[in-house]
Structures are given as structure tokens and as C-alpha cells.
Amino acid sequence: MFAALHTRNYRLWAGGQIVSLVGTWMQRIAQDWLVLTLSGGNALAVGIVMALQFGPTLVLSVWGGVLADRFDKRRLLMATQVGMATCALVLGLLDVTGAVVLWHVYVVALVLGCVSAIDAPVRQSFTIEMVGPERLSNAIALNSMTFNSARIVGPAISGVLITWIGTGWVFLLNVVTFAGVLAGLAAMRERELFASPKVPRAKGQVREGFRYVRSRPDLVVVLAAVFMVSTFGLNFPLSLAVLARTTFEQGADAYGLLSTMLAIGTLAGAVIAARRRTPPRLRTLLAAAAGFGLFEILVGVMPTYVLVAILLVPTGALTLTFTTAAMNILQASVPSEMRGRVMGIYMLCFLGGTPLGGPVLGWLADVLDPRAPLVIGGAISLASGVAAVAYLWWRQRIETGSS
Template identity: 40%
Template structure:
């Protein structure tokens, strides 16, 4: 019976583009996470709109993004050590349970009419601490579900899942927000975490051999940093992601401001714009699933960074709704091409014993620094408008991309050949 079931799954997921889905554990993770991420984006859309209505301040909206993700700056390096020291599934179950409880708290506060701006800041900061532990643990956990052979495909499929949810979540969130209010969005997110927690608990995971470390935490963090510094094919992609994250991955702050002040849109129009960004991201992720082999990853890396920069510059010149949606779709494609390519390039090289620490620095570069960039973009939008913020961020990202591309060429880095 077990063999026939395995053969059945082999026939369904026999394509190399779906190779990681042959693994039962990854299927449980994939579909549970999809439901959970849809809920997350529903809450994210509702929370952004609620903050903007409460404060009418792009800067204070940027502050919420900042406090939600700034713990990555403070805790992600230590969290990487935890991901290498302790069972990763246990860590993820703990963080997902924490997210669920915070979403229920937000639901109660909103439903009773007691929700205030400082509540959202407080809850967002606790979510940020959980994200700091969750992200490196989840990224490092992929290899335990599928093995190194199917790891690159798992990363691409995981990205496609995230971005499919990113399309559905904001669109659904915008409709629910407009018709039923923010409380329903918050409750939907809280319930969605039950699916991913259940999937994690029923997995059958081989016990990972964890080497007992006699080094202190600081020394272990330094080991991860030194690996990156001495490996140019990891260092330059990581630096590219960090630079573009802080300068051009500011959509969570700028899109609601842009929708409201430049395009004159309400919640549903805002949801369409965020969904356009997600649609482009999903398209980029699906292209990576099919064509994102080792030989093509560098092409997606540099095209993603350059494309994201250019689309942001063009958004800064735009005042029409549907062309803006199209540009956001292009930006979404570029963003996922860059981030997923960096993820794959790093994970295919890093030793397993350093995986958690290196992926914590990836998390810091991608999530932590984008929160700093979001706050800076919110400040620019407050004083000069969203169009100036888009133009300035895209221009800076383009200059950094060109400089790092030259560094890569001069270093004669070899990857994927």
C-alpha cells in the first residue's frame, strides 16, 4: 500500500518542476502555509488601511512596518544560532502559535472598538520578534523536508506558494475589508494559522543530528559571517539583496499612500494594486519553478535587481490606475526573481551546519533592512510625496546594482557553469 501510494505521487509530481511535491512533508508544509499566508495578507491589507485612517500619516504607517520587522536587525543573528542548535520544526510550531495568538488579540481589540494605534505598534513589534526566529528556521527547514537534491525546486515552489497567496490575500482582504470590516480580516488570519500548525505536527521528520557546540553564541555568529565574507558567490548576491531591500522594497508603505493620494483610490482599488504586485510575483515564481535551474539563476538575479529599480522609477512618474497596476506587476516579478535567486544561490552552497546562521543573515538582508527602507520611504513620502519616494528609491537601487554587477565581473565569480 505504501509503495503504490508513493508510485501514485511519483506519477502526479513526476515533473522536475514539481519535484519537491513528491515529498509528503513538503506537501503538508506547502498547502498549510498557503492558507496561512493568504490570512497574513488579508490582515496586512486591513492593518495598513486602518493605520492610515487612524493617523492619516505615511510616516506612522512606515513606523508600524519598521517595528514589525526591525527585530530582524536585533535578533535574527541569534535566531540563526537557535535554528542550528535546536529542532527546527519545534521552533516553527512555536512561532506560528505565537502569530495566531497575536492575530486573535488584534481581532478582539478591533471587534470591541478598543483598537488604538499604540496597540498595533505593540502587536507588530511582538510579531517582529517571532518573525526573527521563524524566517531562518523555516528557510533552513526546507532541506530537512526534501533533501539537497530537490532543494532548489522547493525554494522556487515555496516562493510560488507565497506569491499565489499574495495575489489572493490582498484581493480577498480588500473585498472583506470593504464589506465586513477589518475585524473579519484579522479573525481570518488567526484561524488560518491552525492549518500550518496542524501540517507541521503530523509530519514525519528524521531526527537531525545536532552537533554539540562548545563555542559561545557570538563565536558561532562570527562563523556564519566569516563564511559569507570569504565566499564571493554568497557575499555579492547577499549584498545586492540587502542594498535593494533598503532602497526599493518599500511597497508595504508606499502603495497605500500612492493609492490614496496619487490615484485617489479606496480599499478595493488599494487591494487591486497590492494584488497586481502579487500577480507579478507569482508569475516570476512560476517562471523560476520551470526555468530556475542553476545555469539560469544568475540571469534572474541581475534581471530582477535591474527590473525592480526601473519599475520603481517609472512608478514615480505615473498618475493613472491601470498602468500603475501593470508597473507593480513588473516590480513583483522582479522582486521575486531577485529574492528567490539569492535564496537558491546561497542554500545550494552553504554547509548544513551553518545553514541557520547564513539564512538568518539572508533574513536580515531581505526583511530587516526592508523595514528600515520602509520607514525611510515613509518619511520621504510624508515630506515630498509617494512619487518622489518611488523615484529616489529606484534610482539608488539601480546605481547599487550596476556597481555590484561590476564587482562580480571584476572578481570573476564562477557559479552555475
């Protein structure tokens, strides 16, 4: 279950990540709450921040993949971590001094989004270089366990700290947590990395990545499903904040608890994934997409806060099953010289739709009902899974008939 931890470099990475990611989740909760406070509870404002933070992915994630294929991934990650820490520092200082206004949060979210768009494909493609191909599937599952362990601890701490000391100090505490991952990266032994050959600079490398994906129908199906589910279904930072504040008239601690319940489910899904002896298949991904959509709809129609919290656990497990299946299929089935660019395209699909989905779902929450993002996002996710299965069935019939 913990095979990847036998590798020293990966142990350093995982240890640093758990510290840093706790801070990241603390900041996410604090940022959402700060925006709601500054905007008077406007869900559209939260959607705008999401759009600004994830919008750069549309432009920069694939270029981040190109950089990952060309340069030393460890050094690139150290640079992006410093950049993200600087964003947290600026927002924290503005907040604790009382100078922060809504447009400050928008600007910091945009800059953070630019850095994160470069960081994500480098981070994802670096996993195989730490553990090698034989332990890749286990490392991806352990990455998810690390991420979701922090997702449990971070929101719970953040909800309490916001009440006690305010959002600004939460941002400043996040700055300190970046020391964990930076120390881990600095302590790695380069000779023990499974480094991929560096791709020389050439014209058309971004187009080459898209052409490669287009030539693989299986990758097209995976990425299309990822785009639809992540754009409309994975809207929990917006929907849970609005649901806690507006529908159930609760405070930041209640929002943090809902996020924690979702993370408990995703952690359970990560544990199950880590115990798998064989990599997940395409049918696992599509079944998880449809199941996630169904449970998200159920979360959206639950009449009480307690029932919402309970149903977030299986919803989180299905979320994790879907995302780890997609990651495994992509990383294990592409050549090393193309991995960075394919992961850049994955991050484009995974996060690039948020600038569309965030404001639209925030607007629907304002004009219809705070539950609307969950119900509509779940319906779209369910339909996407079913449509992908139908497409593969149709394609198989065509290929069988032609042969």
C-alpha cells in the same frame, strides 16, 4: 515542475502554508489600512509600523539562525506559528471592541516582529530538510508560488472584507488560518525528514557565521544587493497604500487590487523559476536587481491608476526572480551546519534595513510626493545592481592580473 510535491512532508507544508499565508496577507492589508485610518492618512505612521515589525530582525534573525542550527526546526516552527497567531488575536480583539488606538498597533507590530525574526531563518533552512538537496531549487520556487498565490488571494479578500466587516474581523480570521500550517507540521513524519546534524552549543557561533560569509566574496555581493534592494526598493506595503489613498483617492479595495497585481507578477516569476532545470546564477540575480529598479521607477512615474497596476506585473516578476536567485545561491552553496546562520544573516539583510528605509521613505512620501518611495527606491535598486556588476568585473580583472 512540481518535483518537490512528490515528497509527503513537503506537500503537508505547502498545503498548510497556502491557507496560513492567505490570512497573513489579509492581515497585512488590514493593518496598513487600520494605521492609515487611525493616523488620518499619515504615511510616516505606516513607515513606523514597518520599522517596528521588521526592526527586531536586526537583533534576532541571526540568533534565530543559531537556534535553527541547534534545535529541531519543526518544533521551533510550531512555537513561532502559535506566537504569530496570538498577535493577530490580540489586535483583532482590540479592534472589534473599538478599543484600538495607534500605539496598540505599534506594540503588536513589535511583538510580531520579534516572533517573525526567529521564524524566518528557521523556516528557510527547514526547506532542504523536507525535500533534500536534489529538490531544493524546485522547493524554493514552489515556496514562492505558494507565497504569491496567497498574495493574490489575500489582498483581494482583505480589501472586500475591510469594506464589509472592518479590519478587526480580518485579524480574527487570520487567527483561524494558522490551523493549516500547524496541522501540516504536526502530521509530518520525522523519519522522512532529511535532518541536518545538530550543532552543539558553543561560544561565538554568531561571529562564526559572519566570519564564514565574509570569507566568501560571492556571498558578500549577494547579501549586499539583497540589503540595498529590500531596504529601499521593496517598499510596496507603504508606497501602494499611500499611492491608492492619496494620489488616486481610492479606497482599501483599490489598494488590495494593486497588491494583487504585484502578486500576479511574482507568481508568474515563480512559475518560470519552478520550470528551470538548473539553479540560477549570480548574474541572474544582479540582472534582476537592475531590471527591478528600472521597472519600479516606471511604476512611480505612471500618470494613471490603471497604468500603475499594469506595470506592477513585470515588476513583481523581477522581484521574484531576484529573491529566489538569492535564496538558491545561499542555500545550495553553504554547508549544512552553517545553513541556519547564513539564512539568519540573509534575513537580517532582507528585512533588517526596513527600520531604516520604512520611516525615511514614508517621510519622503509626506514631504515630497506619494510617488517618491517608488522612484527613489527604484533608482537605488538599479544603481545597486549596476555597482555589483562593476565590482565583480573589477575583482575579476584584479585576480586575472595577479595570476
